[in-house]
Amino acid sequence: MTPQAPFPAPELNRLTDRQTARIRLYCVPPSGTGSEFFLPWVATFSALFDLVAVDLPGRGTRTGEPSITDIGWAATGIAEAIAADLRHRPPADGFYAVFGHSFGALLAFEATHRLRSSSRTEPDLLALSAVPPPNRDGLDDHIAHNLGSGIAVITEIMGWEAPADDALARTVYTPFLADAVALLHHTRQEWPPLRARLSVFGGLDDPMVDPGTLHEWGACTTADARVHRFPGGHHYLRTQVAEVVGRLTDDLLAAYRSPASG
Template sequence: MTGGLTRVVLQERPEAAVRLYCLPPAGAGAGFFAPWAGLVPAWAEMCSVSLPGRGSRTEEPSLTDTAAVAALVARIVDDDADPRPFALFGHSVGALVAFEAVRTLRASGGRLPLWMGVSSLRGPQDGAYARGLLPLLMGGLEGVAQLVGGPIPQRLLKDPVLMAVACTPLLADCLLLLHHRHRDEPPLEVPLALYGGTQDPTTSERQLLEWNELFSTAARPRLFDGGHMYMHGQTEALVRQVAADLGAVAHEAVPAV
């Protein structure tokens, strides 16, 4: 446990050359990335973080301040006890947390990641999240369905208590996005990769490209068939692409990759 966050090692590989931290989308816990564990190359150790109020920690109060969450994530990934280089991949709100964690590391003089992957989230410039989220939050069940990237299960619709339990972490992460205030800073000197779904109603290819303004090296989006949660039907293809993109960067810095 580190200040309210827990590191979750999804597949222990103490001899792996690189740690790959995957940060989950709104409302999800570290287990969201469990299907990746057996697919990543042997040179990478799959990790995530467990946030209060999400996943197995739904009984705990949620954190809704981006800066606070990012500072805790930064502390976990820049681990003095583990000198291995690391990389970050964030899906949806996890991408924003990853981005702010890297900014926090830069400001504090910490180690920066070898690479960062952003999936299914537009750039944070110009109050973009408030404009996109508010109509969905005011849109009732249809808006919630768009937020989760698919239809709401009938068992939730029939049980208001269960629905509240399921929606609370999602709404907490929506507050995290709404509370976020973008700051103009120099571009991050970290290799970037972009991923998205071809039918994602929340993030278009053009919106993914907004991240290029915030990094020193531009990336071309890798698009997969599907919506906001495209990865559910494209897990193997996405992991192969992530491994290739990370590997292309990591092999220059880490001979074992």
């Protein structure tokens, strides 16, 4: 008998379905959210880009499913979903990239290494937002220090307004708490450097990630790494979609025109 999987698998949601796009971008949302987090991006990216977002169980359209509480399991599932998508529907020029914000950035980083080790592929560009480099204190430390401070602090960490009723609170906080458990149980691995280019984004006033350390992500690749800092805190991205997408577009096009050496 085949053992039952401990969690439902991550899924992909095609936000644009642009079959003639030259660049495919897989997007991993932050804690507690689903693919809907990236809907504001759709109108901002040109037709050159095809946007595909990750949907994790327990949030968004998958609210009724149990959340994943293991980062390794989630990252492996994301890598498998991306690898299957690349096989069944390869990008027009074979170029693809991965982006993640906050908890989603950690998942994107872990999934990228699993793509390389299991599927012998890695993105042409990996973009990471609001996440400390591996050699620094992680999001897990911030969670550990503040989780016992109550709902107000949790709401601040998530970057949302407090839910108006109990039913909505369960919908909002349950996946976040599952992600907190995953972070607190996570053991960081030492990965060899990637070949992919890196784009690193962060807020100048982020209490969870020191913006002065973002350049240290450069040690995680043999290619070049660009760092972009924006006004705001951990969730600077929500109020500066056009600015972030503009910088990301520049980096994607630069990588597309001049691929990193293998």
